[in-house]
Amino acid sequence: MLLEMRRQMEDLDKHGRRCNIRVRGVPELEGEKDMERLLTRxxxxxxxxxxxxxxxxxxxQLLPRLENAAPRDLICCxxxxxxxxxxxxxxxSRQTCEFQGAQVALINNLSSLTLEAKWALQPVTIVLQERRIPYRWGFPPCTFHGRKKCRH
Structure with a gap:
């Protein structure tokens, strides 16, 4: 029952983040309206x-500063x-994403549980990459708990 509740909470968290993008590398601005205008551009x-x-x-929203990270990441909905x-x-589809002289990265805003699962599977993905076997991370990632088939 606890595993089922955790899966349901993770599913709710993923759906809540579904329309979010994490933006890394945009120079910091003052004021939320400037940030929204910058992201729109x-x-x-x-x-x-x-x-x-x-x-x-x-x-x-600006996220808290990570160690040695400048500028801070933005999350937008x-x-x-x-x-x-x-x-x-x-x-x-672009080779690089440059905006106002800075290299910008757009990243899916994944939950901490999804990131943990991704890191746990890193040895498997390294082998797949070395052998040039195509794979794909679905969003939200599909899980199978033995009793029920995945709904995704």
Missing amino acids: LFCSILQEDTLNTMELIRA LGSYKLKDNIMRKAC
Whole structure:
């Protein structure tokens, strides 16, 4: 029962983060409105569009500073998963993502449990990469607990 509750909590956490993007490398600005405007410009440049409805960017938040990390990461929540997926696909198709003279990385905002599972599987993924066997991380990652089939 405890494992089932943990799985359900993890599933809720993943769905809550579904429309989030972690942005790394954007120079820090003062004020939340500037941050939202900056992210809107960044996403417009990635999508190669002139405008992005600012209502589609629900919120943006600076994360606490990591050791020796400058600038801090931003997490933003977009209004739809479709928009987030489109931004991530376009960003991944580029060799580099440069914005205002800085190298910017867009990362899925994964839960700590998902990151733990990813790190635990790192030896397996290293072997897959060495042998050039294609694999894919699904989002949210699929889990199987023996009794029930995965719902994803």
